Every structure is written in structure tokens, then in C-alpha cells.
Amino acid sequence: MxxxxxxxxxxxxxxxxxxxxxxxxxxxxxxxxxxxxxxxxxxxxxxxxxxxSKDELIAECLRDQTRVVADLWAKMEADNPDPLDLLKAWVKASAMASCDSRGCDLANAAIELPDEGHPARKVVEDFKRAQRDRLADLCARAGARDPEVLADTLSLLVEGARVSRQSVGPEGPCQRFSRVAEAAIDNAVGARETA
Amino acid sequence: MxxxxxxxxxxxxxxxxxxxxxxxxxxxxxxxxxxxxxxxxxxxxxxxxxxxSKDELIAECLRDQTRVVADLWAKMEADNPDPLDLLKAWVKASAMASCDSRGCDLANAAIELPDEGHPARKVVEDFKRAQRDRLADLCARAGARDPEVLADTLSLLVEGARVSRQSVGPEGPCQRFSRVAEAAIDNAVGARETA
DNA sequence: CGCGGGTGTTACCGATCAGTAACTTCCGGA
DNA sequence: TCCGGAAGTTACTGATCGGTAACACCCGCG
CATH class of the missing domain: 1.10.10.60 (Homeodomain-like)
Known part of the structure; x- marks a missing residue:
């Protein structure tokens, strides 16, 4: 066929x-x-x-996907020496990825495989944790007042955009992800002297 | 057994x-x-x-869940006559629901059933759309400067918190959902005169 | 040339899947 | 008391599942 x-x-x-x-x-x-x-x-x-086994294939698939994302980060870092530029480039890239009809493979796998002992679950958890830490570091370098809070905010927004795209469709809340995320960045970075 | x-x-x-x-x-x-x-x-x-069929059972299960959520809304509305109080009560309730290890049944179903023609998909889409509209209406009544944007922001945050809880665990970004959501509300409502 | 590892092919295993048929049993209402 | 509908029981279908055994094949390397 x-x-x-x-x-x-x-x-x-x-x-x-x-x-x-x-x-x-x-x-x-x-x-x-x-x-x-x-x-x-x-x-x-x-x-x-x-x-x-099929379970190992699933895990290896996700590991492969983390490598794709790592490459994407490397490319963005090379193109954006300024941390704030890099942060905004990440938002732009995430917005485009959120247009994808099926969201994040890693997060989807966590939902579809509730068994905590599944080999894929560790891959997902490690990746998401590393991703958030990388984002927090970047937020700090970009001069955010509270980089931890900004990193979590952006993490929640992007994760939400991807799942919202799948449940409500592209016309739903996910279409405003870029705007909201950039506002959060501007708010956190612009207010760095006022603290 | x-x-x-x-x-x-x-x-x-x-x-x-x-x-x-x-x-x-x-x-x-x-x-x-x-x-x-x-x-x-x-x-x-x-x-x-x-x-x-099993597919119809799934759909009916989700319909049942939408009724549970509707009851929860009715109860919250009865307890909170002031729109802003209601909005913050919703954040509190959503934060508690996000502590649940398995997130939103409706969103999970959309992820687990990629076939757009599945009877459950319509239930999910209708519910999520109605939920966002209800939230937008509430944001407007609470005096938000831009209720549509605030509603989408909160939608993305809560959706993100629920999926993040499943992939990274309770110690991840989802633990700051309440704080971030309340900050978004305060920011949008507090600035209503400046526009 | 021959050898060996990666690959393809076929057939099979037991388990489980969604869904159905035919029959019995139970209970409530007239 | 009897009747009818809802529920339980057992057995079955055909398909598909993840996973394996045995064997033929092909191609590059020595």
C-alpha cells in the first residue's frame, strides 16, 4: 500500500x-x-x-526528537548573540511550532502513557526539566527581573498553546500566544530597574 | 478481581x-x-x-465531565457575586485541579484521539470554546482592559499547567500557575483606567 | 572465492481487542 | 399473580495486538 x-x-x-x-x-x-x-x-x-520492543522504539523516537530541538536551539543561539533577541526568537519559533496540528510529541507521550514506569516517561521529564532550566538561564541573561517566574510563565504559555491548538483548533487562544508571550517578556525585562 | x-x-x-x-x-x-x-x-x-460503542461511551463520559464543570461554575458563581472575586476563585479552583496528576480529561482526549471525526472531538471543541467565551465574558465584567487577551492568557496558562504537571511533575512550572495567573489578572484589571 | 552480518519473508504464538447472539434471571408494576 | 423490561451470563466472532522462530537472501569485505 x-x-x-x-x-x-x-x-x-x-x-x-x-x-x-x-x-x-x-x-x-x-x-x-x-x-x-x-x-x-x-x-x-x-x-x-x-x-x-515497541516501548523502546517510542522512547528512542522521543530521544531523537530532543536532538532535533537541541539542534534548533544551537541554530537560534548562533543567529542571536543577544539574549533578549534569542528569547524573542524562541517565542517566534514556538509560535510556529504551535501552529502544528499535533503539538509537542514529548508532552503528548506523557499524556498517552500514564504509566510512570514507561521508559518514555523519563525521557519526557528530563527533556522538559532541561528545557525549563535553559529558558530560566536565558531569561536571566536577558535581564528579567525574576527569571524563574518568567521562565515558568513562558513554559506554561507554550505548553498551553500546543495543547489548546489540538482541542479548540487554530482559532482558539493559541493564536494569541506570540502576543501574550512577548508582553510577558517586555513586562519582566522592562521592569528590571524598578525592583 | x-x-x-x-x-x-x-x-x-x-x-x-x-x-x-x-x-x-x-x-x-x-x-x-x-x-x-x-x-x-x-x-x-x-x-x-x-x-x-466504546467511542460513544468515551464521548458520553466527556459530556458527563462537562456537566461536572458546569455545576462547579454554578457553585462558584453563587459564592462570588463580584466578578473579580469569581475570576480569582476560578484561578484557585483551577490551581487545585492542576494538582491532579492527570490534568483535563477533555484536553487529554483530544490528544489521545487524533481522528478529527471521532465523536469525542466535537464534545471537547465545543466545551473548550464555551469555556473560553465564558472566561472572556467574566474578564469583561471584572473590568479587564482587554478581556479577550486576558481570557486567552488565562486559558493558555491553565491548559499549560495541566499538561506540564503530567510531563514534568508537580515541582515544575505548574506550581507557579496561581501566582502567574493572578499577576496577569491584576495587571489587566489594575490598568483599566490607563488605557 | 567464501564468509558473515544485516536484511527480508513467512508463519506462527497467545493475548486481547471491539462487538454480538442466545439464553436466563431478576425485579417492579399492574 | 403474571408480565415485561432491564440486567446478568456464557460463548463466540474475526481482527489485531506485541513479539518470536526459522530460514532464505544479498552484498561487501577478506
Whole structure:
């Protein structure tokens, strides 16, 4: 039928790509390993030889996604030497990512896999924690009055925008994410001398 | 084994309660109708006689949840005649709900059921839209300078708090939801004369 | 040339899935 | 008392699930 991906060279990479796509389209619990293997242009055996189980494949998929985000950060940092510029570039990038109809793969996985012992849960928690700390550090360098509070505010806003996009659609509250986030930044940074 | 619920009288209500509990514990896709019926102290046939399918059971579960929220609103409105008090009471209630380890059932369902045609999706979208409009109306009555923006801000924050609680845990950004939300309200309402 | 590792293929396992049929049992109301 | 509807019970369907065994294949490297 419709095999998606002859792109990547190695089967392992194709499986990872196909799994990411299908998890987004149908949800993690919504697609079986057989369908993933077929979409990757390979078979179930090869999938199980590279990843020991579906749960491990899920975890590895998310780890792969964290690498994508890390690369995006590196690129943004290279393009924006000024911390405040970088912070606003992050807002812009997050707004674009929130236009995506399926939000954050990591957060979605946490919702879809309630079992705290699932290998994917640790990946999600570590990533989200690191992301928030990185944001707090950036807020501090950008001169925010209370960087911790600003970082949490922005974290909540972006997380909310992504989930709101999925439940209400693009016309809902998420369309004002950029505006609200930038206002929060301006408010926190502009008031740095008044404290 | 462990049947959960001899509480409600009618089987229909017991099934609804059991389904809600199990969906929260294991995720919607994570539990089968047989297990739900057993947890409700009944059987699969009775379940299928009341709800035509699992998908319809899911949708009815969420409809039931919207009624719970509506009751909560009615109670809060009765207790808080002043709009600004009501708005802050809503923040308080939302903060407590965000302590819940599994967030908002409606939003979770939207994430777990990517198929736009699923009967549950309409329930979620209608509810979230109505919730935002109600909030915007309340913000206007509370004297916010820009009620639409404040309503969207609060919507994003509460949605973000609930999903963040699930991915990072209770020590993450969600612990500052109350503080940030109240600051947003004070900022929007306090500045109503300056515009 | 031959060898070995990565890959493909097929068939299978037991479990579970959503959903249905046929029959019995119980209870309340007339 | 009897009747009817709601509920319980058992057994079943066909599909799909995650995961595995056995074997054929192909290609690069020595």
C-alpha cells in the first residue's frame, strides 16, 4: 500500500522517521509495530532487531526528537548573540511550532502513557526539566527581573498553546500566544530597574 | 478481581464512573470495554446496551465531565457575586485541579484521539470554546482592559499547567500557575483606567 | 572465492481487542 | 399473580495486538 519513506538510507533511521510520523498521525497507542515497519519500507523483524520492543522504539523516537530541538536551539543561539533577541526568537519559533496540528510529541507521550514506569516517561521529564532550566538561564541573561517566574510563565504559555491548538483548533487562544508571550517578556525585562 | 464501584445505583451511572476512572488511570486507548464493565460491577453486554460503542461511551463520559464543570461554575458563581472575586476563585479552583496528576480529561482526549471525526472531538471543541467565551465574558465584567487577551492568557496558562504537571511533575512550572495567573489578572484589571 | 552480518519473508504464538447472539434471571408494576 | 423490561451470563466472532522462530537472501569485505 502506501509506503511513506524510501528517504533515509539505513532501515533504523527510516523506522524512526516512520514511527514519528505515524505516532503524530494516529497517536502512539493508535498504531501497531507492523504498520510502522510497513510505512518504513521494511518489516517487523528488522524493527525488533534494532529496537527491542515497541516501548523502546517510542522512547528512542522521543530521544531523537530532543536532538532535533537541541539542534534548533544551537541554530537560534548562533543567529542571536543577544539574549533578549534569542528569547524573542524562541517565542517566534514556538509560535510556529504551535501552529502544528499535533503539538509537542514529548508532552503528548506523557499524556498517552500514564504509566510512570514507561521508559518514555523519563525521557519526557528530563527533556522538559532541561528545557525549563535553559529558558530560566536565558531569561536571566536577558535581564528579567525574576527569571524563574518568567521562565515558568513562558513554559506554561507554550505548553498551553500546543495543547489548546489540538482541542479548540487554530482559532482558539493559541493564536494569541506570540502576543501574550512577548508582553510577558517586555513586562519582566522592562521592569528590571524598578525592583 | 477488584471491582471498584458498587456506589451508584443504576448500571449506566456506574459504567460512566468506572470508565472515567479507568480512562484517567490507563488512558482511553489503554483500557478495554471488558475491563471497564468489570470495574463497574457489571458486564460488557449491559455496557453495549446503554452505549452503542466504546467511542460513544468515551464521548458520553466527556459530556458527563462537562456537566461536572458546569455545576462547579454554578457553585462558584453563587459564592462570588463580584466578578473579580469569581475570576480569582476560578484561578484557585483551577490551581487545585492542576494538582491532579492527570490534568483535563477533555484536553487529554483530544490528544489521545487524533481522528478529527471521532465523536469525542466535537464534545471537547465545543466545551473548550464555551469555556473560553465564558472566561472572556467574566474578564469583561471584572473590568479587564482587554478581556479577550486576558481570557486567552488565562486559558493558555491553565491548559499549560495541566499538561506540564503530567510531563514534568508537580515541582515544575505548574506550581507557579496561581501566582502567574493572578499577576496577569491584576495587571489587566489594575490598568483599566490607563488605557 | 567464501564468509558473515544485516536484511527480508513467512508463519506462527497467545493475548486481547471491539462487538454480538442466545439464553436466563431478576425485579417492579399492574 | 403474571408480565415485561432491564440486567446478568456464557460463548463466540474475526481482527489485531506485541513479539518470536526459522530460514532464505544479498552484498561487501577478506
Amino acid at each position: 502506501g509506503l511513506i519513506c524510501p528517504s533515509g538510507a539505513r532501515p533504523r533511521d527510516r523506522i524512526l522517521d516512520a514511527a514519528r510520523d505515524m505516532f503524530r498521525k494516529f497517536g502512539i497507542k493508535g498504531c501497531g509495530v507492523d504498520a510502522i515497519a510497513e510505512a518504513a519500507g521494511t518489516n517487523k523483524m528488522t524493527l525488533y532487531r534494532h529496537f527491542g | 477488584g471491582l471498584i464501584c458498587p456506589s451508584g445505583a443504576r448500571p449506566r451511572d456506574r459504567i460512566l464512573d468506572a470508565a472515567r476512572d479507568m480512562f484517567r488511570k490507563f488512558g482511553i486507548k489503554g483500557c478495554g470495554v471488558d475491563a471497564i464493565a468489570e470495574a463497574a460491577g457489571t458486564n460488557k453486554m449491559t455496557l453495549y446496551r446503554h452505549f452503542g
